[in-house]
Amino acid sequence: MQIGFVNFNTEERKRVAKMMQLLQESEAIEELGIGRVRDHFSNTLFPGTSTLQHHAKYFVVLPALYYYTAFKNRKFQNIAEVSRFIKEAEIQITRQMAEWDNGKIKTKQTGITGINTLNDALHDYTKYVKYDPAYIYGSGLTRYGIIPDTGVERLILELNKKYFEDPHNNRTLKREDSTDDAGDLTGEKQLIKTCGENYDFFNGKTMELSLTEKEASFLKDRIHATCDGTLLDYLINSRFDIPENIGYFDMERILSDLSFAVVDIYKKSVLFSKLMHLVDWRFNYCYYNSFGKYDDAEFCENKYIELLREYEMDIKNQKAYNALFDYIRNIDTMLSDFCENCYKAIINVELTRIDQLVKAREYTVKRDRSKIGNPVYKDQRRGNPFPNTFRWETVRTIANEIRNPHKKYD
Numbered sequence: 001m002q003i004g005f006v007n008f009n010t011e012e013r014k015r016v017a018k019m020m021q022l023l024q025e026s027e028a029i030e031e032l033g034i035g036r037v038r039d040h041f042s043n044t045l046f047p048g049t050s051t052l053q054h055h056a057k058y059f060v061v062l063p064a065l066y067y068y069t070a071f072k073n074r075k076f077q078n079i080a081e082v083s084r085f086i087k088e089a090e091i092q093i094t095r096q097m098a099e100w101d102n103g104k105i106k107t108k109q110t111g112i113t114g115i116n117t118l119n120d121a122l123h124d125y126t127k128y129v130k131y132d133p134a135y136i137y138g139s140g141l142t143r144y145g146i147i148p149d150t151g152v153e154r155l156i157l158e159l160n161k162k163y164f165e166d167p168h169n170n171r172t173l174k175r176e177d178s179t180d181d182a183g184d185l186t187g188e189k190q191l192i193k194t195c196g197e198n199y200d201f202f203n204g205k206t207m208e209l210s211l212t213e214k215e216a217s218f219l220k221d222r223i224h225a226t227c228d229g230t231l232l233d234y235l236i237n238s239r240f241d242i243p244e245n246i247g248y249f250d251m252e253r254i255l256s257d258l259s260f261a262v263v264d265i266y267k268k269s270v271l272f273s274k275l276m277h278l279v280d281w282r283f284n285y286c287y288y289n290s291f292g293k294y295d296d297a298e299f300c301e302n303k304y305i306e307l308l309r310e311y312e313m314d315i316k317n318q319k320a321y322n323a324l325f326d327y328i329r330n331i332d333t334m335l336s337d338f339c340e341n342c343y344k345a346i347i348n349v350e351l352t353r354i355d356q357l358v359k360a361r362e363y364t365v366k367r368d369r370s371k372i373g374n375p376v377y378k379d380q381r382r383g384n385p386f387p388n389t390f391r392w393e394t395v396r397t398i399a400n401e402i403r404n405p406h407k408k409y410d
Contacts (some may be wrong), residue, residue, distance in 0.1 A: 031360070032283065034276060034388075035366035036332045040378070041269040042390040045231040048143035048223070049391045049398070052136045054111025056401040057097075060195045060215040061207070063146045065089050065163070066118050066202065068193045070159035082153045084125065089201040090114065090133050091121045096207035109209060111397070144158055144222040146193045155191060193222070216405035223402075231266060234258045235399040242400050247390035248273070268324045274311045274340070275321070275386045278304060279342050280385035283362070283372075287382055291374040296381075303384070308346070315346065334364070 001248070042049070055334045069085055076082050094114040099106040105118060110137065113136060114121065114129045121128035138150040195218035199207070219234055234240060240254035249270055255263050269397065281304040288296035315321075321343055329336040338361050345353040362370050371377045401407070 002290075007118040008385060029367060031362055031371065032276070033361070034335060035329050037240075037272065037335055038388055038390065040328075040331050041265070041272065044265055044324050045269065046391050046395045047227050047230055047232060048138065048140035049232070050136065051391055051394060052131060053394050054113070054397065055209055056211055056219055056398045057146070057207075057209050057215070057256065058113070058137045059134050059140060059146065059219050060197065060211070061093060061199060063192050063195045064197065064199050065093070065140060065201060066147065066152055066156055067194050068199075069128050070156045070192065071163050075164045076157055076160050079153050079157055080206050082156050086134060086153070087132060087155075088125050089127055091118065092202050092204075093207060094118050095135070095210055096204050112209070116296050117213050137332055143226060144219075145176060145224055145226045148191050152192075159191070195219070195378065210403040210407050211401055211406050216402050229259065229262065231255075231258065231262055232399070233393060234262070235395070236402050242396060242403070244396070244400065247397065249387070251392075267320070268327055270327070271317075271320055271324045271388055271392070274314055275339060275343060275346075276386060277387040278307055278311065278315075278346060279339075279354070279358060281307060282351075284378065284385065286358055286372050287377075288357050291378045315343075318347070 007305035065086065069082065070090070072183075091114065094112060095118060097109070097112045098115055098118060099109055102159050105115065109115075113133045117127055117129050134152070138152065141147045141152075142150050190312075195215050197214055199242070224233050224238060228371075234255070234257070237252065239258065240257075242254065246254075248314075251266070252263070255266065258266075281300050285304065288294075288300060321340075323339045325336050325371060328339070338357060342354055342357050345351075345357065359372055362372055
């Protein structure tokens, strides 16, 4: 796949660079089939997160929207009506989160879902992004016990129907603030938990990306209640600050209070990432070499050697890597065997053997869609591999937002 873009300004370049990085990481994952192990580390350490997420704000605004939709003074006839109402409200949330300058959207703030389709979506809701906030944050809302499952539209329809059929329920909700202290409500209303803040979804003028104290406290409590003992919960509640640019491989220095078992999983994830980073460069080498693009292949060879020096201390720790292979063998036996064989070839400086393993693994995973030596891909360039960081960039941002309510974005 080839992607091009028009270079408008610095912020556009930053967004495109981030998108390209995500695409490149996914590319390597698909070709060598590491998804099951990658997702295990990600879900174990950082449950409820994904690389598509950007800001903690959505975890508090969306459930309030769902509650408002279910118990507002409008009766819905079917799921399609509920879906359209939510989509239109999401567009208005995007409008409120955006920065404006004389009626034009400024692109300074990143991570606002739907910002690039907003102008068209304001006139036609079907032109909003395909992956809307409900899709992106739904699994996290479920994991944190904020909504019961990702089939939230059907739930809203059922609650809405009962709301209009039950006069007593109707009177109660008209008399009380339907979102304030929703976690204390009994029965079906408790299915959707909200933080207690009020939002004007359709007529509001601005919505800060930063969390209020009430929003941060709610989200912190939900994550602690459902993810206690995970690295995500630790980071949110830790006495250590999380530097805004701290890398995934450098995180061990702020983990001294974390349980040994979780630190061990984190260390194993680092070992796995570094090994696969080396293997990804060998993949690129094989790819270019198969088409006779020897200058590109030589560049990949040199990057592999450079990276091997950088990771030398970890790579030489055979005991740690043997423990890693034993650990992931229960998750994906074939991938574990592939990793172990690649590791042995790396420490024995058997480059030809590594390349043979990489080619065989790609064919096992992709079959007829393999790229190495496939003339269909002959003129396509590959992105430079990045180490897998298991959603760390997302987690670092969200954790810091919860830890630092009211912090403004520059």
